[in-house]
Amino acid sequence: MKISNDFEKIAKKSKRRTLIKTVVLTSLVVMFSLGLGIKVLREVTNHNANRIKDSYLLMSEVAYPNISHQNWYFNPTSLFTGQFESNRSKNIDGIEIPYESMEGRYSLIYSDRVDMNDWTYLSSDRRSVYTQQNKYKVPIFYNINHQSTEHSAKVTQDVDSLAQMKNQAVEVAVTFDKPYTYEEIKERLPDNLLLNWLWIGTSSKFDTSYLSPQDQLGLAASDSGLLSNYDFKTFSRNLKKAVSQKYLDVNFGDDLVLKDDAKTFLKENKTFQTAKFSGIILTGKAENFAQLKGKTWIYATNIGQSVAILPYHRLTK
Numbered sequence: 001m002k003i004s005n006d007f008e009k010i011a012k013k014s015k016r017r018t019l020i021k022t023v024v025l026t027s028l029v030v031m032f033s034l035g036l037g038i039k040v041l042r043e044v045t046n047h048n049a050n051r052i053k054d055s056y057l058l059m060s061e062v063a064y065p066n067i068s069h070q071n072w073y074f075n076p077t078s079l080f081t082g083q084f085e086s087n088r089s090k091n092i093d094g095i096e097i098p099y100e101s102m103e104g105r106y107s108l109i110y111s112d113r114v115d116m117n118d119w120t121y122l123s124s125d126r127r128s129v130y131t132q133q134n135k136y137k138v139p140i141f142y143n144i145n146h147q148s149t150e151h152s153a154k155v156t157q158d159v160d161s162l163a164q165m166k167n168q169a170v171e172v173a174v175t176f177d178k179p180y181t182y183e184e185i186k187e188r189l190p191d192n193l194l195l196n197w198l199w200i201g202t203s204s205k206f207d208t209s210y211l212s213p214q215d216q217l218g219l220a221a222s223d224s225g226l227l228s229n230y231d232f233k234t235f236s237r238n239l240k241k242a243v244s245q246k247y248l249d250v251n252f253g254d255d256l257v258l259k260d261d262a263k264t265f266l267k268e269n270k271t272f273q274t275a276k277f278s279g280i281i282l283t284g285k286a287e288n289f290a291q292l293k294g295k296t297w298i299y300a301t302n303i304g305q306s307v308a309i310l311p312y313h314r315l316t317k
Contacts, residue, residue: 042079042080044108045079045080045081045082045106045107045108048106048107048108048109048110048111049074049082049084049106049111051106051111051113052084052104052106052111052112052113053072053074053084054245055113055245055247056072056084056086056102056104056113056115057072058238058241058242058245058247059214059242059247061219061234061235061238062217062218062219062235062238062239062242062262063213063214063215063216063217063218064118064213064214064216065139065141065173065196065197065199065213065216065218065281066090066091066139066171066196066197066220066281066283066304067088067089067090067099067213068088068089068090068091068220069086069087069088069102070086070087070088070089071086071087072084072085072086072102073085073086080107080108081105081106081107081108082105082106082107083103083104083105083106084102084103084104084105084106085101085102085103085104086101086102087101088100088101088102090171090304090305091194091196091223091283092169092170092171092283092305092306092307093169093194093283093284093285093315093316093317094194094223094313094314094315094316094317095169095307095309095313095315097305097307099136099305100117100118100131100133100134100136101117102115102117102118103115103116103117113247115212115214116132117131117132117133118131118212118213118214119131119132119133119212120132120138120212120213122153122209122210125154126151126152126153126154127153127154127156128140128302129153129209136305137303137304137305137306138213138304139171139172139173139281139302139303139304140153140156140173140208140209140300140302141173141175141199141201141208141209141211141216141278141279141302142155142175142208142209142279142299142300142302143201143202143204143205143206143207143208144175144176144177144178144278144299145202145204145205146205146206146207146208147205151207152207152209153207153209153210155299155300156300156301156302157300157301158172158301158302158303159172159289159290159292159293159301160293162286162287162289162290162303163286163287163290164286165286165306166286166287167308167309168285168286168306168307168308168309169283169284169285169286169306169307169309169313169315170283170284170285170286170289170303170304170305170306171196171281171282171283171303171304171305171306172281172282172283172289172301172302172303172304173199173279173280173281173300173301173302173303173304174279174280174281174282174292174298174300174301175199175278175279175298175299175300175301175302176277176278176279176280176297176298176299177296177297177298177299178297179201179276179277179278180276180277180297181273181274181275181276181277182198182227182232182272182275182277183273185198185277185280188295188297189282190288190291190292191317192284192285192288192317193282193283193284193288193289193291193317194225194282194283194284194316194317195221195225195226195227195280195281195282196220196221196225196280196281196282196283197218197219197220197221197280197281198218198219198221198227198277198279198280198281199216199217199218199277199278199279199280199281200217200218200261200262200265200269200277200278201261201265201277201278201279202256202261202278203260203261203264203265204255204256204257204260204261205255206252206255206256210252211252215250215258217239217248217258217261217262217265218277219231219232219235223316224316225316225317227272228272229272232272232275233272236266236269239262239265239266240266242262243259243262243263243266246259248262281304284315284317285309285315285317286306288317289301
């Protein structure tokens with residue numbers, strides 16, 4: 001009987017040890033699987049975050065008139081959600097002024113590439129465009145082929161009133177009467193105004209005053225206002241990439257498909273010497289814009305942001 005009891009005790013201990021081992025092993029497997037699952041889900045979330053980053057950084061090279069980013073970073077809001085953010089500014093003849101930050105949301109299941117802080121609206125008098133967030137004034141480029149309606153933005157000649165803005169540096173969008181090459185543009189510009197950005201225009205008849213900056217295609221000049229063959233080739237390469245990555249698959253009804261404008265420009269403007277642009281962003285002292293009054297090559301001028309010139313400012317021009 002004693003042997004039988006000892007055997008039962010040994011069997012119970014063995015079962016207990018087996019149960020403990022099973023529980024420990026199962027716990028380890030569950031923890032490993034959970035950790036692996038979280039790691040995989042985090043990688044998917046990071047992939048979606050990087051999709052926003054890659055899109056934004058490339059689009060910053062082919063859009064956003066006179067808008068530069070100082071930095072960019074990810075701001076996680078939970079294990080599987082977050083925001084991609086970028087602080088931005090504008091260059092007004094060498095003076096750096098703030099512009100709307102970029103914010104794009106991402107999660108485990110999506111990445112939102114829409115730059116909502118970049119959304120704009122047309123003023124009630126239809127002469128000005130402002131950002132939704134901080135009401136920054138956005139310079140308007142006009143489509144010379146658009147048939148104006150009562151809902152269209154009014155074509156402005158803002159340079160006529162800039163003389164009233166004493167001791168200020170301003171940003172102005174200049175829309176040409178027809179496309180011009182870079183050399184033709186340089187010949188027409190006063191030496192005391194800074195060329196910041198060149199607009200490729202549109203092959204559509206869409207009212208471009210309704211385009212937000214992220215949907216306006218073009219390239220930046222250097223800090224000194226110059227453009228090189230290398231700059232143009234880099235822009236063309238980036239524009240092709242934006243098309244291939246489907247970043248420009250943006251439709252505005254039946255009137256405008258952004259990728260079509262990009263494809264048309266690339267097809268018709270293969271070299272720096274012959275490439276033509278439909279408008280530019282100029283910055284400089286307000287009084288220096290008086291030289292542009294009455295020029296026949298100018299279809300419209302529309303002011304963007306402005307800043308008071310203070311003693312510590314050093315203007316480029």
